[in-house]
Amino acid sequence: MSAHVVGFVGLTHLGLVSAVAAAVKGFRVVAFDSDPARVVAIEAGLLPVVEPDLDRLFREHRPRLGVTADPSALRVCSVVYVASDVPTNDDGVSELRGITELIDRVAPALNETAALVVLCQVPPGFTRGLSAPPAARRFYQVETLVFGRAVERALHPERFIVGCADPDAPLPGAYRAILDAFACPVLPMRYESAELAKIAINCCLVASVSITNSLAELSERVGADWAEIAPALRLDRRIGAHAYLTPGLGLAGGNLERDLATVLRLAAEQGVEAGVVAAFVRNSQHRRDWALRMLHAELLDNKPDAVVGVLGLAYKEDTHSTKNSPALSLIAGLTPWRVQVYDPVVPASTARHPAVVGCDSALAAAHGADALAIMTPWAEFRELKPADLAGVMRGRTVLDPFRVLDGRVVAAAGLDYATLGAPVLRARRRA
Amino acid sequence: MLEHLNPRPARPSRVVVLGAGGFVGSAIARRLATDGIASLPVTRKECDLLAPGAASRLGGLIRATDSVVLVSAIAPARAAADVTANVRMGEVVCQALGNVSPAHVVYVSSDAVYADDANPVTEQSCCHPSSLHGVMHLAREVMLRTSVKAPLAILRPTLIYGAGDPHNGYGPNRFRRLAAKGEPITLFGNGEEQRDHVFIDDVAALAALVLTHRSQGIVNVATGTSHSFRTVAEKVVALAPRPVPVQGTARKTPITHRHFDVTTTLKAFGTFRYTPLALGLERAAAET
Numbered sequence: 001m002s003a004h005v006v007g008f009v010g011l012t013h014l015g016l017v018s019a020v021a022a023a024v025k026g027f028r029v030v031a032f033d034s035d036p037a038r039v040v041a042i043e044a045g046l047l048p049v050v051e052p053d054l055d056r057l058f059r060e061h062r063p064r065l066g067v068t069a070d071p072s073a074l075r076v077c078s079v080v081y082v083a084s085d086v087p088t089n090d091d092g093v094s095e096l097r098g099i100t101e102l103i104d105r106v107a108p109a110l111n112e113t114a115a116l117v118v119l120c121q122v123p124p125g126f127t128r129g130l131s132a133p134p135a136a137r138r139f140y141q142v143e144t145l146v147f148g149r150a151v152e153r154a155l156h157p158e159r160f161i162v163g164c165a166d167p168d169a170p171l172p173g174a175y176r177a178i179l180d181a182f183a184c185p186v187l188p189m190r191y192e193s194a195e196l197a198k199i200a201i202n203c204c205l206v207a208s209v210s211i212t213n214s215l216a217e218l219s220e221r222v223g224a225d226w227a228e229i230a231p232a233l234r235l236d237r238r239i240g241a242h243a244y245l246t247p248g249l250g251l252a253g254g255n256l257e258r259d260l261a262t263v264l265r266l267a268a269e270q271g272v273e274a275g276v277v278a279a280f281v282r283n284s285q286h287r288r289d290w291a292l293r294m295l296h297a298e299l300l301d302n303k304p305d306a307v308v309g310v311l312g313l314a315y316k317e318d319t320h321s322t323k324n325s326p327a328l329s330l331i332a333g334l335t336p337w338r339v340q341v342y343d344p345v346v347p348a349s350t351a352r353h354p355a356v357v358g359c360d361s362a363l364a365a366a367h368g369a370d371a372l373a374i375m376t377p378w379a380e381f382r383e384l385k386p387a388d389l390a391g392v393m394r395g396r397t398v399l400d401p402f403r404v405l406d407g408r409v410v411a412a413a414g415l416d417y418a419t420l421g422a423p424v425l426r427a428r429r430r431a
Numbered sequence: 432m433l434e435h436l437n438p439r440p441a442r443p444s445r446v447v448v449l450g451a452g453g454f455v456g457s458a459i460a461r462r463l464a465t466d467g468i469a470s471l472p473v474t475r476k477e478c479d480l481l482a483p484g485a486a487s488r489l490g491g492l493i494r495a496t497d498s499v500v501l502v503s504a505i506a507p508a509r510a511a512a513d514v515t516a517n518v519r520m521g522e523v524v525c526q527a528l529g530n531v532s533p534a535h536v537v538y539v540s541s542d543a544v545y546a547d548d549a550n551p552v553t554e555q556s557c558c559h560p561s562s563l564h565g566v567m568h569l570a571r572e573v574m575l576r577t578s579v580k581a582p583l584a585i586l587r588p589t590l591i592y593g594a595g596d597p598h599n600g601y602g603p604n605r606f607r608r609l610a611a612k613g614e615p616i617t618l619f620g621n622g623e624e625q626r627d628h629v630f631i632d633d634v635a636a637l638a639a640l641v642l643t644h645r646s647q648g649i650v651n652v653a654t655g656t657s658h659s660f661r662t663v664a665e666k667v668v669a670l671a672p673r674p675v676p677v678q679g680t681a682r683k684t685p686i687t688h689r690h691f692d693v694t695t696t697l698k699a700f701g702t703f704r705y706t707p708l709a710l711g712l713e714r715a716a717a718e719t
Contacts, residue, residue: 282555289694296697304702336701 004174005030007077007114009106010084010099011038011067013049013321014119014145018083020054021154023061025181030077034102036069043067050320050345053151071109078174080110081141083119088254088323092261096122100130107132115175117141121255123262124195127163135165137172140191142198147253148318159185163194202259203277206251208244210283216247216421217287226421227403247420249326249375249401250288252315257284257324288326291373291399292333294418298397299371300337307338307394309369311362312376313346320345326401327375331356340365344378363392370395377402386413396427432554433641433648433699436535436582440643443498443535446470449480449489449524450503454596455539455588455634459500462635468642471497481516486526493527498535498642501575506541507598508567521571525578535645536581537638540568542589542651542689551692554587554649584641586634588652589691592711593631594718603628603712606664607719610671620682622661627653627691630711640700654705655693666709670716 004027008019011033019031033039038048047055058065066073074080082103086094099120110116110133117139118127127140140163146153160179162171167188170176179186189197216226230245239245251257260277267274299306315325322328331339331351340357341348342365348358359365362381366372366389374381381404389398390413398410401420408425410417417425446463450456451472463470471492478489480503493499501524505513528536542552543565549556560566572585592603599605606616634652641650658666664677696703706714 282553285555286551286553286692286694289697292697293692293694296701300701301704333698333701 004028004078004177005076006178007032007074007080007110009033009074009080009082009102010120011042011048012085013051013147013150014085014143015081015083016042016047016049017051017054017145017150017154018081018119018143019065020057020061021151022178023064024057024155025178027064027178027181029065030073031065031067032071032074032106033067033069034071034105039067039069049150050318051148051150052318057151071106074106074109074114075111077110077114079115079117079172079178080106081117081119082106083143086120086122086258088258088261092254092257093265094121094123094258094262096126103130103132113137113172115139115172117175119143121198121258122195124192124199124266126195127191128165136169139164139171139175140194142194142201144198144201145255147321148316155182157182157184159187161194161197162186162188163191164188165191199259199262202256203263203280205244206256206260206280206284207276209246209248209251210280212245212247213250213283213287213420217290219421220423223423225423247401248287249290249420250284250286250324251280252288252324252326253319253321254323257281288324288329289333290401290420291326291330291375294399295330295334295371295373295397298399298416298418298424299395303370303395304336306370307340307368308334309365309367309372309393310339310341310351311343311365311372311374311381312378313341313343313348313350314376314378317376317378322346322350325375327373328352330373330375340367340369343376344380363388367392368394371397371399373399374402374404377404381405386410386415390414432695433584433646433650435644435646435699437643437645440640441645442466442468443642443645444469444496445494446498446500446642447493447533448472448500448502449478450474450501452476453502453504453506454593454598454631455591456500456502457595458593458631458635459502459539459638462632462639463642466639466643468639480520480523485523486530489523489527490530493531493533495531495533497533498537498645499524499528499533499581500537500539500638500642501571502539504567506564507562507600508564511563514563514567514570517567518570518574521574525574528575528579528581532580534581535584535642535647536575536579537584537586537641538572538575539634539638540572540585540587541565542587542653542691544569544572544587547687550688551690552651552653553692554651554695582645582647584646585649586638586641586652587649588634589627589629589689591631591634592628592715594715596631602626602660603663603667603715606667607712607715610667610675611719613673613675615676615678616664616668618660618664618677618679619684620686621679622659622664622677623686625657625659625688625690627655627657627689628663628708628711629654630706630714632714633705633711637696637700637703640703644699646699650695650699651691651693653691653693654708655691655696656708657688657690658708663708663712666712670712 142161407417452474546559
């Protein structure tokens with residue numbers, strides 16, 4: 001076990017996952033949150049976030065993980081990460097007051113040699129603008145948390161991007177030791193470069209997703225299938241095997257939206273042409289409503305008493321987050337119709353609908369439905385048998401934007417199948 | 432983009448329709464009558480918005496509990512003088528509404544406010560009119576937005592067709608008249624341009640929904656389905672008493688298309704249905 005003690009401040013998604021990752025790497029961890037109730041729950045093993053492997057790793061490495069609501073406990077730490085999630089408003093703009101207040105509260109509790117590392121998503125200029133601790137012990141580190149894959153990415157980062165007051169100065173020994181434990185490249189740079197690097201990564205991902213969404217929509221109209229096109233693009237070295245080429249229902253989760261909002265704000269302040277970023281935002285808004293438009297075209301325009309089943313409320317699989325969830329947006333647009341929903345984690349009460357009915361299984365949500373929309377690609381939905389769906393559904397329409405099911409099997413079961421990036425596959429009707 | 436102050440529809444106490452003598456205004460007045468909603472149709476006869484003292488005369492007609500629909504316009508505004516006159520009419524209405532703030536104001540604008548290359552058009556599309564008609568409507572929208580204290584809804588209909596349309600612009604109405612006279616329909620190029628055509632009764636129905644929901648914000652009035660002018664011409668010919676030729680001409684201008692993303696309407700009025708083009712043309716033919 002390393003002699004270095006690592007502190008984490010703010011035990012929401014980022015902080016909790018990062019603290020567990022540090023413990024897994026052999027460091028003693030002091031995990032602080034200013035909310036005593038949250039600390040009590042975490043101490044009892046009731047983690048406030050859902051991530052694959054998180055509960056197991058927390059339990060296994062619990063002896064090295066101290067959880068506290070007392071900031072003075074951070075005094076033993078060589079390095080303290082400020083890792084609280086930064087909330088965004090409806091426009092995707094970060095609300096930074098909470099993080100600033102948190103830093104002001106914990107900075108006096110650190111020992112005189114400890115480094116403070118801002119790990120949360122902050123705009124360029126934030127870290128340099130902090131008043132404490134001194135710049136030589138103050139850093140910003142890019143996080144690349146992906147909801148649903150947060151533990152995997154925290155344990156196996158591609159690289160560490162570290163913002164410093166002086167990129168040429170060596171990092172403090174304890175901080176360097178912690179980073180080295182993850183065995184990946186470390187890229188020191190000035191604060192503002194690191195803060196903008198985080199945004200740049202997300203903007204590049206959004207660019208790929210946005211052009212994918214536009215071309216997937218075109219595929220739906222001209223008879224192409226994006227699933228046939230994407231593999232060809234992945235073999236192009238200029239695009240890459242891991243490029244974001246899977247069409248989706250706009251941006252969700254809050255982080256990508258936050259970075260676009262930051263770029264637009266900074267570009268406006270600095271007089272930089274950023275029309276393409278505004279286009280990403282428009283594209284996201286347009287694609288989010290794909291399911292609503294498709295339901296109207298396939299069913300609702302001709303069936304005023306339609307029942308719609310919705311599978312999934314989380315914005316993606318393996319998370320409880322519903323921030324900008326396309327499923328919730330869809331349900332809000334289905335007010336005149338009866339809606340039956342099922343999500344393995346998120347309760348039906350999250351949906352804004354006057355008469356939403358929560359179900360205890362996917363098949364129950366499909367029962368009697370005229371259309372079924374699989375809005376979150378939870379693994380358990382892949383186990384659904386189209387013949388079973390056809391057996392319980394009243395209607396024939398299946399919307400499966402993320403291709404959870406095999407469209408050909410769905411059509412063979414007598415159901416119409418609509419997905420992103422391909423024309424609607426009509427049911428094979430039996431003579 | 433459209434917020435309902437009445438989540439459940441409720442009849443306004445009275446709707447004052449300014450421009451009730453025109454194609455769109457009269458359709459809205461008819462629809463309100465059908466729905467049993469009290470209305471005060473105002474034509475140029477009751478209040479000429481360009482006459483001296485029009486603002487005070489109009490103010491005398493409007494009660495604080497009224498909903499007001501502004502359709503009055505010299506349309507299409509082709510010349511600068513038309514724009515000036517329309518803006519003057521807008522100014523008069525703003526003055527009147529400033530004196531007697533009503534319960535709700537609905538302005539029937541136009542999709543001409545959008546940039547020509549906005550595609551698909553949404554309510555968030557850039558307003559960058561290329562025509563005087565679009566400039567006029569955008570100016571009136573801004574005048575209303577900045578001066579009216581009541582909840583304001585702006586309807587931006589695309590190309591409207593119907594039996595009573597007095598205009599003879601390129602599209603369904605002209606095609607119908609030519610076919611009725613047994614004359615050939617001449618297309619620009621081969622009529623490749625795609626446009627969204629909305630039936631007059633749908634414009635009136637949507638205005639009634641906006642009124643009963645006391646909606647505020649912007650909504651485009653478009654079906655979401657665009658057709659080429661050749662398709663429209665062929666549908667018109669199919670309904671004509673005797674066939675007429677549909678003929679192309681040498682193309683002089685580039686082909687442009689206009690499509691609408693009507694998600695705002697789907698969200699705001701989920702059960703509202705636009706009349707499909709073929710059915711609308713049939714109805715227009717039957718009413719002629």
